[in-house]
Amino acid sequence: MKSQMKDILPSILITLVLLIFFEVISSAFIPIFGIKEYKLPFHLLIVLHLGLKLRTPYIAVLILVIQYFHSFFSVEGWEMGTIAGVIICVTISYLKDLIHLSSIGITILIVQLFQLQWLVIVSLLIYMKGGDAAYLTDKFWHFVPESIVISILAPFLFIVFDKIWSIGETDFIGEQG
Amino acid sequence: MNLSGANSQRAKVLINTSVLLWSLFFVTRRATHIQKTSAFENFMVDSFAPLQKGGSVMNVWTSDKIDHYVTNIDASKDNVDLRQTISKLNNKIFQLDEIARENKRLKKLLEFGVTASHRKVLAQIVAWDSSSDFKIMRINKGLKAGIRLQSSVVTADGLVGYVYRLTENFADILTITDANNRVDGIVERVRAHGILEGRSHSKCQMKYVTRTEPIILNDQVITSGLGNIYPKGIKIGTVSRIERESYGITQRIEVSPSVDFSRVEEVIVLVSSGNAARQQEWSALDGKGSLGRK
Numbered sequence: 001m002k003s004q005m006k007d008i009l010p011s012i013l014i015t016l017v018l019l020i021f022f023e024v025i026s027s028a029f030i031p032i033f034g035i036k037e038y039k040l041p042f043h044l045l046i047v048l049h050l051g052l053k054l055r056t057p058y059i060a061v062l063i064l065v066i067q068y069f070h071s072f073f074s075v076e077g078w079e080m081g082t083i084a085g086v087i088i089c090v091t092i093s094y095l096k097d098l099i100h101l102s103s104i105g106i107t108i109l110i111v112q113l114f115q116l117q118w119l120v121i122v123s124l125l126i127y128m129k130g131g132d133a134a135y136l137t138d139k140f141w142h143f144v145p146e147s148i149v150i151s152i153l154a155p156f157l158f159i160v161f162d163k164i165w166s167i168g169e170t171d172f173i174g175e176q177g
Numbered sequence: 178m179n180l181s182g183a184n185s186q187r188a189k190v191l192i193n194t195s196v197l198l199w200s201l202f203f204v205t206r207r208a209t210h211i212q213k214t215s216a217f218e219n220f221m222v223d224s225f226a227p228l229q230k231g232g233s234v235m236n237v238w239t240s241d242k243i244d245h246y247v248t249n250i251d252a253s254k255d256n257v258d259l260r261q262t263i264s265k266l267n268n269k270i271f272q273l274d275e276i277a278r279e280n281k282r283l284k285k286l287l288e289f290g291v292t293a294s295h296r297k298v299l300a301q302i303v304a305w306d307s308s309s310d311f312k313i314m315r316i317n318k319g320l321k322a323g324i325r326l327q328s329s330v331v332t333a334d335g336l337v338g339y340v341y342r343l344t345e346n347f348a349d350i351l352t353i354t355d356a357n358n359r360v361d362g363i364v365e366r367v368r369a370h371g372i373l374e375g376r377s378h379s380k381c382q383m384k385y386v387t388r389t390e391p392i393i394l395n396d397q398v399i400t401s402g403l404g405n406i407y408p409k410g411i412k413i414g415t416v417s418r419i420e421r422e423s424y425g426i427t428q429r430i431e432v433s434p435s436v437d438f439s440r441v442e443e444v445i446v447l448v449s450s451g452n453a454a455r456q457q458e459w460s461a462l463d464g465k466g467s468l469g470r471k
Contacts, residue, residue: 020225020228023225023307024225024228024229024231024232026307027229027304027305027306027307027315028228028229028230028231028232028303028304028305029232029235031232031304031305032232034439036305036378036438036439037309037378038309039305039306039307039308039309041307041308057185057186057188057189057192058192059189059192059193060189060192060193060195060196060197061192061196063196064196064199064200069221070307071218072218072221072222072225073225073229073304073306073307074306074307074308074311074313075212075306075311075313075341075342075349075351076306076308076310076311077203077207077212078200078203079200079201079203079204079207080200080204082196082197082200083197083200083201083204086193086196086197086200087197089193090193125204129204129205129207130356130357132356134376135356135376138356138376138377139310142309142310146309
């Protein structure tokens with residue numbers, strides 16, 4: 001349990017640097033190769049990693065910080081992602097005894113499921129705000145390939161994030177309170 | 178700060194609830210047509226955007242290295258000087274060709290809308306929005322170049338969008354293919370009015386067009402000038418699909434933008450003079466300004 005700010009600050013700073021790197025890749029480098037329609041939501045993967053692996057009471061604040069930095073690269077803003085992230089973390093805390101990221105396959109599956117939950121929450125918020133459901137179809141068709149790529153990348157990037165947050169093999173969710 | 182046990186759980190619930198409520202409050206407050214940023218946000222965007230701009234610079238640099246160094250690495254030593262000369266000349270020719278093509282493009286851009294009473298600011302696209310839900314482009318000009326929020330953005334082919342978010346050196350353009358963008362348009366041939374909304378990367382939907390309007394495929398759609406954002410008469414696109422039923426009030430029209438958004442490299446930002454005075458007049462007409470209250 002990381003309940004002290006001094007345990008969190010260095011890790012979140014490194015995570016933010018990594019997030020900026022990924023956002024630049026997604027917004028400036030990938031479009032160079034002609035892929036302008038699909039953008040990889042790395043911020044979502046970072047939020048899911050925090051939710052799945054980190055035990056701290058400040059999780060909501062960390063998600064807010066991640067989403068705030070994401071908003072410098074997207075007009076999406078930080079609000080909807082923060083709401084989705086916090087709700088997902090609450091869901092994870094209820095399901096923690098059922099979730100064990102014990103293999104690559106399971107990690108991919110769990111990340112994909114929580115991305116689906118993210119899509120449902122954000123779509124609901126967009127619909128409540130704009131009242132236009134037609135836009136959500138387009139969003140869904142973007143979500144399918146993007147989420148699959150993110151899920152496949154998840155097991156490998158989680159290893160990097162684990163090192164940043166000093167999370168060991170025994171720190172998998174479900175094995176600690 | 179150190180939290181443990183029951184205190185930690187209580188703190189977690191409290192922080193989660195606070196962050197959720199805080200976010201919900203800002204979701205409801207967020208305007209969809211414009212995004213005003215704080216000085217800190219401007220600073221952050223201005224700091225990170227050059228990294229994004231580095232993407233295109235890196236691309237040119239890498240291509241240059243591959244084309245002019247790696248492919249020549251096997252050349253015999255006797256031919257090094259000659260090859261270097263050829264390489265330099267080829268590079269120069271390539272650069273000149275590129276400059277010629279760019280000149281042609283820019284000339285075409287600047288010739289566009291010569292009669293319009295707007296100051297034109299030429300800008301390059303440096304990045305796209307990092308979320309695929311939004312069709313936003315980031316350009317390398319901002320407040321310092323005289324650009325203002327809600328300035329129209331065009332290319333020689335037609336309308337691109339308007340300035341949605343602005344910092345000192347960069348601006349985000351909400352393109353007409355974004356679902357949050359609304360453009361008041363006219364079908365040029367029959368002068369039928371409608372509102373265009375973004376649908377996907379290459380399509381817009383024209384809403385509220387009366388069913389009785391005799392619109393046909395390939396009709397040109399232009400801006401009407403209503404709405405105080407886009408000047409009148411800018412080409413938006415052509416009608417690519419019509420769904421007209423024997424009942425109902427309106428017909429469903431799909432418009433293909435005349436701008437190919439996958440190939441846009443440079444754009445022109447149209448900055449109208451006297452924006453402040455115009456804004457005041459509009460506020461007065463809307464009943465928000467001091468004139469309107471009198």
